[in-house]
Amino acid sequence: MKDNSRFFLCHTEQAIKLLLVFFLPVLVWSCKDETLSETLVPNRPNIEWQYKGLKGLIIQDVLISEQFVFASTNRGLYQASRVSFFSKDETKWSLLTSKDWEFLDIILTSDSSLIGSVVHRGVNLLALSHDMGRNWTTSTSQFGFGESRNFENINRLFWDPVSESLFGVGTDVLAISNAEASSWELLSGLWQGFGRGMFAVTYDRESNIAFYGGQGAFENPILRKVDLSTLATEFIDVTDYLPQPSTIESIIIIKEGQTVIASGEGGIIRSDDYGETWNSLLKNSEARFYFDFIVDKNDSDSVFTVGWNKSFDEPQPLILEYTTDKGASWHSEAYDEDNIFGGGKSIAAIQSEQTINLAVGLYKGGIFTITIDK
Structure with a gap:
């Protein structure tokens, strides 16, 4: 042994x-x-999420004023206190319009004035309020031409407060009006043109240049640059930078430079020479929609977005995607809850040097705040 x-x-x-x-x-x-x-x-920021109500609605746009947060939806316009919205308290919403109003867009033109593009019983109306939404006047949009009054929808609005110019885009057209939107002047494109619609517009007063975009008749992305001094339109080919089919849904001009950033179906693109050349900031091979995004006002290399998988009736996760190095790398943070409609439709923000407070409107999932401590 x-x-x-x-x-x-x-x-x-x-x-x-x-x-x-x-x-x-x-x-x-x-x-x-x-x-x-x-x-x-990299050192990831601290991120906090909070659900703020309006579940079941499509949040077309989130608008932040000094006192209020507005949510324009497929069933009316809602208002909440800005203080309670960006706190941990429960947010109480007030319905300011009929639920029969389907909002396409809404903007602030002064401290107390709102203009909304609304579809009511199949007709596009412009809704104006001069007391922060308590009272409204409506009129046909006049967005078009001809005695038949066959006006088209105004899909997106942009307001320049210094020149008091109101820009609007429709099926194929970019047009300009004033604060009352009583009549429209054609700047680019065609009235009653062909296409699936223009959905994005922005204007840089210093250069007197406008960018607008959307989707053409063949589901091709459309991006145009218009010199308002001459009304010359430049057609920008972005097919090398976005998957096909695609569309342009949002455009931002970074004021301190020559940077233009646009988002749409399948990604986000960026130009640092005012639209002459472009590169893919974010490219998604599964055609995920990026309807909106936020650029850090203290660092234009940092971009935040919440995308949407093209799912109309099924839940999907709520995912914040962001880059801090001009798209060289992207990171994602998911909200830790299943069975929600987490697809992003619109984003607004309050920013400081240390914190970004996002207000994210979802497709049928309501509104969330996302607090990012950098």
């Missing part, structure tokens, strides 16, 4: 030595690789 024990111990020691010879380097390398991976992961 003693000899057998000695034999067993001897062979056990040899087996352990063999294991150490073969597997110790692997374990050491694994630890080094794990440490290396951790050093490559």
Whole structure:
């Protein structure tokens, strides 16, 4: 028995030595690789989520004023206190219009005046309020031409307060009006043109340049640059930077430079020479929609967005996607709850040097605040 024990111990020691010879380097390398991976992961910001109500509605736009937060939806316009909205308190919403009003867009033209593009019983109306939504006047949009009054929808509005110019886009057209939107002047495109619609517009007063875009008749992305001094229109080809089919849904001009950023179906694109050349900031091969995005006002290399998978009746996760290095790398944070309609439709923000407070309107999922401590 003693000899057998000695034999067993001897062979056990040899087996352990063999294991150490073969597997110790692997374990050491694994630890080094794990440490290396951790050093490559950037410092992620602290992110807090809070649901703020309006579940079941399509939040077309979120608008933030000094006192209020407005949510324009497929069933009316809602208003809440800005203080309660961006706190941890329960947010109480007031319905300011009929639920029969389907809002396409809404903008602030002064401290107390609102203009909304509304579809009511199949007719596009312009709704104006000069007391923050307590009272409204409506009129046909006059967005078109001809005695037949066959006006088209105004899909998106943009207001420039200095020149007091109101811009609107329709099926194929960019037009301009004043604060009362009583009549429209054609700037680019065609009245009653062909296409699936223009959905994005912005204007830079210093250069007197407007960008607008949407989707053409063949589901192709449309992006145009218009010099308002001459009304010359430049057609920008973005087919190399977005998957096909695609569309343009939002455009932002960064004021301190020559940067233009646009989002749509399948990604986000960026130009740093005022639209002459472009690159893909974010490209999604599964044609995820990016209806809206926010640029950090203190760092234009940082962009935040919440996308939408083209699912009309099924839940999907709520995912914040962001880059802090001009699109070289993207990161995502998901809200930890299942079975919600987490697709993003609109985003607004209040920003400081240390914090970004996002108000994210969802497709049937209501509104969330996302607080990002940088």
